[in-house]
Amino acid sequence: NAGVTQTPKFQVLKTGQSMTLQCAQDMNHNSMYWYRQDPGMGLRLIYYSASEGTTDKGEVPNGYNVSRLNKREFSLRLESAAPSQTSVYFCASSEPGGVSYEQYFGPGTRLTVT
Amino acid sequence: GEDVEQSLFLSVREGDSSVINCTYTDSSSTYLYWYKQEPGAGLQLLTYIFSNMDMKQDQRLTVLLNKKDKHLSLRIADTQTGDSAIYFCAESPGGYQKVTFGTGTKLQVIP
Numbered sequence: 001n002a003g004v005t006q007t008p009k010f011q012v013l014k015t016g017q018s019m020t021l022q023c024a025q026d027m028n029h030n031s032m033y034w035y036r037q038d039p040g041m042g043l044r045l046i047y048y049s050a051s052e053g054t055t056d057k058g059e060v061p062n063g064y065n066v067s068r069l070n071k072r073e074f075s076l077r078l079e080s081a082a083p084s085q086t087s088v089y090f091c092a093s094s095e096p097g098g099v100s101y102e103q104y105f106g107p108g109t110r111l112t113v114t
Numbered sequence: 115g116e117d118v119e120q121s122l123f124l125s126v127r128e129g130d131s132s133v134i135n136c137t138y139t140d141s142s143s144t145y146l147y148w149y150k151q152e153p154g155a156g157l158q159l160l161t162y163i164f165s166n167m168d169m170k171q172d173q174r175l176t177v178l179l180n181k182k183d184k185h186l187s188l189r190i191a192d193t194q195t196g197d198s199a200i201y202f203c204a205e206s207p208g209g210y211q212k213v214t215f216g217t218g219t220k221l222q223v224i225p
């Protein structure tokens with residue numbers, strides 16, 4: 001099992017450009033998440049999907065959109081990138097009703113917006 | 115709302131014990147977690163504790179929970195250079211899979 005995979009690993013964008021971050025999991029989990037990690041701020045939830053067909057805003061959704069394409073895939077789109085979106089983005093998945101609601105994380109996408 | 119706070123940095127000598135502290139605000143939290151993030155990688159669950167427990171021990175790791183003060187700590191015995199990482203405290207209300215993460219504590223182990 002690959003677990004949670006993310007593409008790309010690194011990306012540099014100019015202000016105003018758009019891009020989609022891809023995430024896929026092979027653990028048959030129902031719930032998926034997108035976080036951003038910034039120095040001194042920990043992980044902040046951007047969007048999550050409790051199950052296929054549903055998405056909800058997290059703490060910092062402005063400037064982002066998501067699509068839960070199917071049970072395996074959850075993508076994050078930046079329509080018009082801004083320097084404030086320079087960050088490391090992590091996708092995660094979990095199975096509600098599990099013993100601990102453990103979240104499994106991908107390796108991250110390091111995004112720089114100039 | 116939920117808020118989880120941690121100190122940003124801790125430095126210890128190899129072989130000593132490390133204690134990483136965390137405070138949280140959501141008294142309804144059922145699960146409290148410690149995640150570890152190694153350089154350039156995503157987070158991995160290290161251990162967790164139910165809110166009806168005071169202590170959990172797992173090999174070199176000891177988790178202590180003080181519900182009255184909403185204080186969680188992680189003790190790593192005989193700290194090794196491989197323990198150098200960022201450690202995140204996290205909480206979630208019972209039956210709900212959203213998790214709130216703290217700011218993370220960067221542990222530096224000096225040989």
